[in-house]
Amino acid sequence: MIAADPGATTRAGGASWAHVAAAGTDPQALAGIVERAAADPRGFATDWRRALHTDDPGSAIRAAGTQAVLPSPTGQRVAQAWSEGCVRVALAGDPAMPERLVATSAQPPWLAIRGAVRRRDTPAVAIVGSRRASAYGRGIAAWLAEAAGAAGVHVVSGGAVGIDAAAHGAALDTDGGTTVVLGCGHDVAYPRPHAGPGKLFERVVDAGGALVSESLPHEPPRPWRVRSRNRLIAALVDVVVVVEGGSRSGSLVTATWAADYGITVLAVPGDVRAPGSGAPLRLLRDGAGVCGSPDDLLAALPQGIDRARDDVAGGAVPDGPATSGLVASSLPEAAAAVLAEAWPRPVTMADLAAQSNVAAGTLLAAITAAQVAGQVTRDLDGLRLCRDPHR
């Protein structure tokens, strides 16, 4: 990928910086900037703010980096941690830095990337919301993410529990794929349920998605850091959808950044009495678009993706149109019909058994088979088909 710079290998961290630098990033410059940032965070932040006002922040910050410091043990640890975490780091102004970030003022001095970042011409949406999500919110987030992903739209979110997790989980195996923008360093196991082997973050990377972070590997998720990464989420997409959140939710921060960058903001209406409806309600009052279905979301994309694209993408899936595939494969016909009729609302297991009149044992076995095949998802509020059965 990159010819190892002999100069870099002599610096702290040995060969690590060469491994860590993304394609087109100079390991020596990266080492200098990161070591300076680690040694003097405040001074570096000032330099970066100054650099952002220049025409070429990348070059400006490189100048700050080279005037830096002696090789430090901290720099060595950073390089090692990134290297062991299979993380590549791109500097501002480098080709590996996502173009969307360069185009907005959201660009960080560096971006630590695990996995593959999508090209700029891939349409992308952010599906964000509260950690304290209701089953309704999670269901809607998954529905939107699944449909967007199936239409080839990339799904970006913050990797938190609740809405973020539902969106990532539903999108990770789709054509569109998903990117997690972390609010902490790559080395920090946060949120705990998503870190570790076989958990959400691993699955995202395995499915071809990406985990990105603007933090050093060990930096914990402080509130200001998490809010700051919301600007990256907003900058990385064409449309931001706020699914659920309290009146002081961080998703409002994301929406505000999106408005600053001129990016469309949609909100999903919820139960107006519920605490989780505060953020969408406020956004709708402030003039955000209404997102009542994946159609609304896709229609809001500037690329003009509509359901025609969806059908093409759907046709490319080997098992053909969803309804027939579903009925033919694992669910008893009566149960599939109940789920299809309720779509996109979930059906509780008890109601499904009662309405479909299928023996409980048979039904449960079929549900598992359908879950393993990725046709049905199960949440606290019941079962739901993964794909729109009417298409």
Added chain:
Amino acid sequence: MSAGNSFTVEVSAGPASDTSSRVLARVGAVALTGLAGAMVTAEAVVAGGLPQIRIVGLPDATVREAADRIRSACQQSAFSLPGAKVVVNLAPAGIRKVGPGFDLPIALAVLCAAGHIPPDRLDGIVAWGEVGLDGGVSPSAGTLPVATAARRNGAGRLMVASQALAEAALVAGLDVVGVDSLRDAVAVAAGHRSGARPGPVAVSHSPHGPDLAAVRGQHVARRCLELAAVGGHHMLMVGPPGCGKSMLARRLPSILPPLAHEEALEVAAIRSIMGERVRLDLRPPFRDPHHATSTAGLIGGGSGVARPGEVSRAHRGVLFLDEVLETPRATLDALREPLETGRVVLVRSQSRVTYPAAVQLVAAANPCPCGRAGAAGRPCTCRPDQVARHRSRLSGPLLDRIDLHLAMEPVSQDVLVGPSSGESSDVVAARVVAARALATSRWSEFGAQPSGPRARMLTRDVSSDAVRASTGRPAQRRLARAIEAFGWSARAFDRCLRVARTIADVDGRDRVEPADVDEAVAHRVDLDGPS
């Protein structure tokens, strides 16, 4: 003091019927440590000194108090006591004697020493009962284990209060006689009267408690309950308040097979030492301790000799823990060993007792602190960390022992007002009996040994090797794939395979089909929800 030595000399010289001051009376009794009984002899002799009854041989306070009760009872019954000190020794003196059950043997020994009963008439008699100030004899806790110990140690005859006659008569091969008063006891012992004899052993096995027919809808929950009954699987129900969790749990005993005779005796023995009225009851016990129950209350405890806890009182039956996540985690973790071994060993400074505790655990919990997660209509107001803390109370090791996880939802309106369509407990119980017979015969064929002291082999308890050997490769491969897809730990494999085995048993099949495995996986809902 010097007189003490001369008594033993007199004893070896044989019974002396002429003079009351030289009689060494001996009556059998039993010192209970938990359920285990050790034979004790109450020896009495009239010694020199001021008139009193003195009890030695490590009596506890209740036994020491027997002296006053017996003195009064003798007066009320018009038995004269010697005008000198009567020394009663409970031999061997190294074992602690507890409980008013020692009243009757001590009274008989004292009366024998006083010359009211010929000493040879007391040979081989074991007595157990409490004596009142009026001379009446009433039952004392622990009659059944006392009878068992007496039988095992070759006692010929057991004298108890006539109210405890039926209880003592549960032990076969023992001559049991019931008495109502001290006069009665003396007459029976002396052979003037035959005393009350036990009638035929009354067995109650009629189905009790609420019937399953009252459960509307809930087909999945019913299925889960039936599997629990067949395999003896522990079960966890998660659902919002009012969805019928405890209603369902209370109906589990009604579909469990009746207890075997020996099992019913074990249950009766626990009831007996708790001082409850004991009958031979073939219905599995059902215990539902409050969630604020202490660790000692749940697994047993107390100083001196530990008493059985709820887990032992539910032995061979169902232990229902409602609101299980409100119970402190340390208390729940104390359940792990009983669930593993089927018994509780409680060690105290003066004793080490073992109580049986082969229970089927049924636990119920709300999905989150406010209880509304997943309920349609009302939104849940809990923070994610509150929910996480709520759920973490059920520790991993305990959760791993629970095979069936049932997510319950509130029943919809039309099901509530519609006709009750479910099967009754009798119908389900018949299927359970048949399926259990299938499982039991298979496990004995496999030579599978249940861990712990258990009469029956349940699919819950057989070794995992036996479970694997009895399920085919295709089913196991299917399970491995499903577990990978759900991201579960390898520990789920064994539990799911057991449930799949039970499912095949319920459907009367010897082969475990891939569909059985699929259903078993659906019975293990992830408490943490998606991802």
